[in-house]
Amino acid sequence: MAEQIKKIGVLTSGGDAPGMNAAVRAVVRACIFYDIDVFGIYKGYDGLIRDTVEQLYVRSVSNILSRGGTVLLSARSDEFRTPEGRKKAFNTFRKHGLDALVVIGGDGSFTGASIFSEEFDVPVIGIPGTIDNDLAGTDFTIGFDTACNTAREAIDKIRDTASSHDRLFFVEVMGRDAGFIALNAAIGGGAVAMIVPEHNWSLEGLIKRLRKGAANQKASNVVIVAEGCHLGNAYAIAEQVKDKLDYFDIRVSVLGHLQRGGSPTTLDRVLASRMGVAAVEGLINGESKVMVGVMNNQVIYTPIHEAIKTVKKLDDEEFRIAKILSI
C-alpha cells in the first residue's frame, strides 16, 4: 500500500446516471476500509472551484445504494475548462489536503480530470458513469443497464397499444452518438427495425422492412430510433415514412429523460460497487490518469486518453441477432 494516499476527493460530473450513488458509496466505504479520509465534492468541478466540499463518513452514504441520480449532485462547469478555473479548483484541492481525486462521469469529465492531473501532478482515476455506454475500456458503463431496462419496459407498454390498434410506433431512445441503448432495446423489446448512428441504413431499406412485415401480417410494429441517428429524429423519420406508407397509423414516442432516472438495476449496483472499490485500490497501488473498467468480468485500468479516443463499436453479433429476429 502506497503511504502517500491519505485523503481522497470524490465527485460526480456531467449527466447523471443511475448507479452513481452506488459508486459514491463504494468509494467512501473502500476509503474508510483502507483508513483513508474521504471528501465529497458537491456539483462536480464547480464544487471544486467553489469549495463545496465536506468529509464523508461510513454513515454518510447509508441508504443511497438504491437511489437514482447522485447525492453529490452534478454540474457542467465552463470555468473548469479554463486554466484560471482549474487553478481555483487546485487551491480547494490543496486547502483540504487531498492527495487524489476520483471522478465519476463520462468522456468530458475524464478529459477535464486528465488535464487537471497533468497540470498539477495530481493522481486521478475515472469511474465511467453514463447511460450511453460509449466509453472504451469497459464492457458496460454505470447506468446503461438501468436505462436499457427502462426503455424496454416503456416499449413493452407501447407495444400493447400498437398491437391493439394495428399501429406503427417510432420510439426514440437516448444514447447521443451511440446506438447501444437502441440495439439493446430493439432486441429486448422485439422491434421490427432500429435506426442507429453506427449503421447507414437508408429510408428505402426501412420501408422495405415495414412492407415485408405488413405482408407477413405482423401484428404490431415498433421501430427504435437512436437520438443521434443520421436520418433525423423520430418525428422526421415518421413523416418520411408516412409519405411512402399511407396505410399505416403512425405514432411517435420520445422516451427522453425518463431513461436517466430511477432505481439502478442489480447489475448497475454491482458494477458500480466493484468499480468504486477498484478506483480506491487503484489509487493506493499507484494508478493515475486511468479509467476503471470491467471487461470479461475482470477489473482493468485503461489510460483515460485511450478510453476517450477509442470509438467503442456496437457488437456485430447482437446486431446480426436483431436482424434475424425482426422478420
Ligand code: ATP
Ligand atoms: P455525459 O456523458 O453524461 O455527457 P460528460 O462527463 O461527458 O458526461 P461533459 O458535459 O462533456 O459531460 O463534461 C463534464 C464537465 O467536464 C464539463 O462541464 C467541464 O467542466 C469538464 N470538461 C469537459 N471537457 C473538458 C476539457 N476539454 N477541459 C476541461 N474540462 C472539461
